[in-house]
Every structure is written in structure tokens, then in C-alpha cells.
Amino acid sequence: MQSYKLHLIRHGLTEGNLKGLYIGSGTDSPLCETGIERLEYLKDAFAYPYPEKLYVSPMTRCRQTAEIIYPGIEQNIVDKMKECNFGIFDGKSFQELMRAHPEFLTWLSPESKFKPEGGESSREFRERVVLGINEIFTDMMTKGIHEAACVTHGGVIILLMSLLAYPKKTPDQWSADNGCGFTVQTDTRMWTRDNVFEAVQILPVGYDSSEKQFNRFTKEATEGLK
16 A cells, blocks of 8 residues: 655744744744754755655745755645634743733643634644645645655644654654654555554654754854843
């Protein structure tokens, strides 16, 4: 039976990432200078698998990341792979939200129907993203594409991996650094019958989240914001 690999890659750093802010699809942030430098470093030091087709969230930070990692490859926009719309929570830190918005913790629950003003509920986000990954796998299977990449967002990757990936892990264990992610693999039966996939490897190939050179970029950039 034919297998299908999809490389899920988180966009590069934005200034909001460096400040520890919730930045969703309501804010179309570009990559910051440090984010661009880190992506170039990752590309030179490690290996991103080359895809037959490239899917991308429509957000600027994802499109910029895709162009750096895969220059010149056509970007196929998948609107459903955008980050959650945080509404009035957008642009705020966890600490600020805990102080000023008691309903924030309710919204974080995966089954929550609470919707922040101008945003999405956790349930709406989950349903949208699952439709998005199905759209990608259906396209791959229909067109005989056996290896593809998708540049998307950290929240999207955590959600998909915690819901659909084997082996089963907690959401925090599926957190990906900026510019990093996971390769997943499925086949026609696994996907159409069970809607699951297998986690194959961390991306880029050879990357270790404890890698000192990589972490240096974040430390220096964060100190520069103080």
C-alpha cells in the first residue's frame, strides 16, 4: 500500500514570539530579523526534505518561511491551516491574559465552545484544522503526491500531533521550535478509515532542540528587546 509523507514545519520567529505573546491569525506578523537569521542557520546546518508539493498557511510569516526554506517552489495556500484567531486575546502575554481575562482558561480547554470577542473557540479551531489536514492528504492521494511539506503554525502542529499522531503524547511534547517540526506518514487505509498518521522524525533532519548555537539566537534577540 502506498504511503504518504507530510513535513509539518512551524514558521520562523516573529517579534511577538520573542516577546512571548499570543499571535494568531488576527495579526499578520512578518518574520523578524532574528527569525530570518535562524532559518538560514537551520537550512545550512541541517536538512529539510525536498517536497513534491508545498502547502502553506496564507499568513505572511509562513509564506516568508516557505520562501527561505524552499526558494522558488510554488506555494499552495491552504487557508484552513492558519493559526487560531485569538480575537481580543491576540497580542497579549499569558500573564496578562491570566490577570485581565478570567475566561482565558476556559477558552484553552480543547472542548471549549467559549469564543473570545472577534476570535474562534478552541472547538472551532480544532474542527477547521482537521479539515485542513484532510484537504492536504486528499489532494496528495488524489494526485499521487507521496511527499509534501506544509509550513504552518505552532498551535496547528501541536493540535494535529496531539489529536492524530502515533505514538500518543501530551500536547506539550509536540511543541516545535520556530523553523522546526515533524515528518508524519500515513497510507490510504490509515487515513480514510482512522484519520491517523505516524510521527516519523523531527525536522529539520539532525536538529536537536538543545543545540546551543540555535538557542543563542533567541537569547541574544530577547535580551535586545529589554
